[in-house]
Amino acid sequence: MQPGKPLLALVGPTTVGKTATAIWLAQEFNGEVVSADSRYLYRGMDIGTDKPSPAQRQAVPHHLIDILDPRDEYSLALYQRDAYRAITDIQARGKLPILAGGTPLYIRAVLEGWRIPPAPPNPALRAALEERARREGPEALHRELARVDPIAAARIPPSNVRRVIRALEIFTQTGQPMTALEGRQPPPWRILIIGLTLPRDELYRRIDERVDRQIAQGLVDEVRALLEQNVPPTAPALSALGYQQIVAYLQGHFTLEEAIARIKFDTHRYARHQLTWLRRLPHVQWVRVDQPGWEAQVRALVATFLAGLPTEQKTAPIGPDVDRSGDHRRGVVQ
Known part of the structure; x- marks a missing residue:
């Protein structure tokens, strides 16, 4: 560029x-x-x-x-x-x-x-988290997100399961909170x-x-x-x-x-x-x-x-x- x-x-x-x-x-x-x-x-x-x-x-x-x-x-x-x-x-x-x-x-x-956080989509991880959300409820995933990335959890409601899963996916693959990797x-x-x-x-x-x-x-x-x-x-x-x-x-x-x-x-x-x-x-x-x-x-x-x-x-x-x-x-x- x-x-x-x-x-x-x-x-x-x-x-x-x-x-x-x-x-x-x-x-x-x-x-x-x-x-x-x-x-x-x-x-x-x-x-x-x-x-x-x-x-x-x-x-x-x-x-x-x-x-x-x-x-x-x-x-x-x-x-x-x-x-x-x-x-x-x-x-x-x-x-x-x-x-x-x-x-x-x-x-x-x-x-x-x-x-954008360097974490490509992980279909297997997403499927596992989606199954967990169905089994345990969206709040379970949201509680986990609050533990690893409280800033993201504060701005993503538990009902938005797709975004919660993406935030967890980023943390799992990078070891860092999604909010720490973002910016412009x-x-x-x-x-x-x-x-x-x-x-x-x-x-x-x-x-x-x-x-x-x-x-x-x-x-x-x-x-x-x-x-x-x-x-x-x-x-x-x-x-x-x-x-x-x-x-x-x-x-x-x-x-x-x-x-x-x-x-x-x-x-x-x-x-x-x-x-x-x-x-x-x-x-x-x-x-x-x-x-x-x-x-x-x-x-x-x-x-x-x-x-x-x-x-x-x-x-x-x-x-x-x-x-x-x-x-x-x-x-x-x-």
């Missing part, structure tokens, strides 16, 4: 248009796209992820797409490593890396330089972060339209094919929005109409979660993509940044109609 080299990051909630925007910016500014979407990593998961099409990926090089089998384990530390490698390689070839996606942990780990070391790049937003009703309308389109394009058959290829229903890849609900439908837990309604509702909730996380990022240049001339505004921001001139920081135009956490319950199956 070389100091001062530029990195453009495009962030925002799902369906706001990050993929298409990243592609035309890459074409105009000699760039390549580095995906920050955890769902794009897996091969065979195209419809439910709204992955860039083959034509789009042929027009502009994309990185960190289709690099995993849906049965593979992957971690935040591995993503950060792979993203840093891709960004550095793009910069070394004199091109502009464009980090684009909606997975907040991925984005923040890269842009803020999170120090921002990467030495010049970074411009552009956030794309929409009013809540428009965002939800786009989400609902996309879900209907994905069903029409064959999402059910895509999920069925993954299961027939012996991808376990419990695989992390199939916990993605859209996939977990269709798996439940195929297992007979509810009707297709109920699955569709659940996908829409859960995606609305995820969009709110994304905005909550992304609002914590400093120095974001927010642009509403429903306003006339927004493309020119984005283009000018990037051109000014690449010229080495300061860009005027803008307050996020995310009004209470977008970022409040109240449920949106049209057609929701409880």
Whole structure:
């Protein structure tokens, strides 16, 4: 990583248009796209992820797409490593890396330089701890965590078994508390972060339209094919929005109409979660993509940044109609 080299990051909630925007910016500014979407990593998961099409990926090089089998384990530390490698390689070839996606942990780990404990996933240990949680209750694991890492125990509730297990996994493999290994070391790049937003009703309308389109394009058959290829229903890849609900439908837990309604509702909730996380990022240049001339505004921001001139920081135009956490319950199956 070389100091001062530029990195453009495009962030925002799902369906706001990050993929298409990243592609035309890459074409105009000699760039390549580095995906920050955890769902794009897996091969065979195209419809439910709204992955860039083959034509789009042929027009502009994309990185960190289709690099995993849906049965593979992957971690935040591995993503950060792979993203840093891709960004550095793009910069070394004199091109502009464009980090684009909606997975907040991925984005923040890269842009803020999170120090991630060097403890890869240990499936056997996790399985043993999960079994213990079922047998003895989550509080037993939490008491053990409080003994070895009281700071982590204070901020992770017993009900969040997955995070408790991860903290215990880190201590078991490193001999050090998770909280002692964490921190931040921002990467030495010049970074411009552009956030794309929409009013809540428009965002939800786009989400609902996309879900209907994905069903029409064959999402059910895509999920069925993954299961027939012996991808376990419990695989992390199939916990993605859209996939977990269709798996439940195929297992007979509810009707297709109920699955569709659940996908829409859960995606609305995820969009709110994304905005909550992304609002914590400093120095974001927010642009509403429903306003006339927004493309020119984005283009000018990037051109000014690449010229080495300061860009005027803008307050996020995310009004209470977008970022409040109240449920949106049209057609929701409880």
